[in-house]
Amino acid sequence: MKKRITAPREVLHELQQDYFICTKCKICQAVHVQFCTESRFWRNCPSGTRFRWDAYYASGKMEIARGLHIHEIEPSESLRHILYTCMLCSSCQEQCWEVKQLHPTRVFELMREKAVREGWGPMPEHEPLRESLEKNDNPFGVEARKRGEWAKGLQAKHLPKEKAEALFFAGDAYSTDPALFPAVRAAFRALQLGGMDLGILGAKEKSDGALMLLLGDRDFFETFAFDNLETFNGLGVKTIVTPDAHAAWAFKEEYARELNPEIKVRHISEVLDRMIRKGELKPAKEVPLKVVYHDPCKLGRRFDIYEPPRRVLRSIPGLELLEFPRATFNSLCCGGGGGVPYAFPDYALWTARERLYEAEWTGAEAVVTSCPYCLQMFRKAVEATGSPLKVYDLAEPLLMSLGEEV
Ligand code: SF4
Ligand code: SF4
Known part of the structure; x- marks a missing residue:
């Protein structure tokens, strides 16, 4: 056993x-x-x-x-x-x-x-997520062999065949939703530009299991956690960096006690912030945009990661950072939490629209966040309302300022 x-x-x-x-x-x-x-x-x-x-x-x-x-x-x-x-x-x-x-x-x-x-x-509507995890190692119905497609053309090292100092763990949503590929590619590229020696698991990356934990299925979560821990501990990496706030939560809170103590888990906002402060990344190109930053619940209230993403945004020339009336510890959920969108999509969208309204109220031209599920919810709300707001992952305006496109 x-x-x-x-x-x-x-x-x-x-x-x-x-x-x-x-x-x-x-x-x-x-x-x-x-x-x-x-x-x-x-x-x-x-x-x-x-x-x-x-x-x-x-x-x-x-x-x-x-x-x-x-x-x-x-x-x-x-x-x-x-x-x-x-x-x-x-x-x-x-x-x-x-x-x-x-x-x-x-x-x-x-x-x-x-x-x-x-x-x-959980709810009967959650059953397809579980079935897909059994069949594809991800909850979203995408064949396991396609999991590394987001990285095509990025010249990423492939672990464990090649060696690298850090593992870039893309996570379930970024690696299965093509609409999120530009965001995850921007994240990977920004870290590369900052000089990080990165590798990916590609099609061998498996779900972190976080969604099952949210739904209350700890046994099923643990089967993924166990397999991932075996993989992570055998890679010889010093850092695991992920742009997925839910994966970061699962790794920091649940995997940590069995993870090789030499391996540090970092959400990408922490790493980008550090790179900028150390001068390893120098955002130089103007990005003339008024943005408001949405705090993902699993980063902010769970780990107090409020300032790192804001410092990243403030470092971008030309970019104006606004705040929601409900910001940091007061932040409202985007509607993507708790596995709710898969059972109650209308209610999840209602919540996302409420948050989008608040973003519009600030006068922002774009909402920026650092979680794939928040990105998905905001994009659905924009589509439903015809809002002119743009929705970006934290890494996207940064990469623009570094003079690159993905
Ligand atoms: S009702 Fe009061 S005591 Fe109960 S959960 Fe809410 S704040 Fe806490
Ligand atoms: S949805 Fe309401 S009850 Fe549930 S965690 Fe959020 S604030 Fe608490």
């Missing part, structure tokens, strides 16, 4: 102090308003705001966790809807932690794990 990377597991009842202590103060139902001057943008919870019942806010789900614990309620269709419309964006936890030091988002993650263990989660 394969070793478990997260044994002993944390289970829902271990957080009972959190859901029994929740006082229904509902502080978790708005952003930190002292840092958001516009009351139009005070709401923070997509599921509560959209479905308008307390059960869809963190306070309601904490009560559901308590009810499940004491067998006061049983799993039902509506309970499953409540649980799987949560974006797991951690905004409620951001608010609650300041005053109560509770972990509502962690409770909901563990509720999903309980749902999967007991057979009432």
Whole structure:
């Protein structure tokens, strides 16, 4: 039997102090308003705001966790809807932690794990993701042999046949959605220009499993984590760098304890920021663009990666960086969190449109982010609304300023 990377597991009842202590103060139902001057943008919870019942806010789900614990309620269709419309964006936890030091988002993650263990989660609409992972090693129905196609013509070293100091891990979305290929190519190219000795796994790259973890299927997640750890630890690399915020989250939070301690995991925004500060990358060409930066939940609230991407953008001559009213720890989810878009695409799009409206409100010409799922959601919202806003990955305006196109 394969070793478990997260044994002993944390289970829902271990957080009972959190859901029994929740006082229904509902502080978790708005952003930190002292840092958001516009009351139009005070709401923070997509599921509560959209479905308008307390059960869809963190306070309601904490009560559901308590009810499940004491067998006061049983799993039902509506309970499953409540649980799987949560974006797991951690905004409620951001608010609650300041005053109560509770972990509502962690409770909901563990509720999903309980749902999967007991057979009432995830949603039936999530099944194709699982089937594709079994068949293709990615959740999005693309044949495994096509996974390295994004890198065609980039003269990338191929690990493990060749050796490199760093592994560039493209991730599930960047390597399977052709609309994201320019973004991931820009990311790879910017690192190369900064002098990083990079290699890729190409078609041999496998899913990080992060999506299964979001859906609550820790067993399935661990099969991918185990295989990847074996691969990573045998590559002889010193760094794993990824442009995928969800992969970075899985590696930093879940893989880290079994990863060779010599290997550092970095999200690309951290590496690009460092390269610019050390003078290894010198953005010189003017990029006359007003942009607003959207903080991906898995980078910002999870790892406090707020400043590195902003410093990258500020280093670009001619570029003006604006801020959302809901920025950094107050950031609203793009609608791509928690595996929601695959089961509830209309609601996910509703959330993305809300965020896009906020981006337009700032007067920006483009929204920039550093997560493939945010990019996908913003592009869907632009398509649905006919918004004139452009949507860029962080690496794209940087590469423009370095005088290259991909
Ligand atoms: S989760 Fe925290 S902030 Fe929300 S109602 Fe409960 S105690 Fe209050
Ligand atoms: S994690 Fe996000 S969507 Fe879920 S209850 Fe908290 S704020 Fe709402």
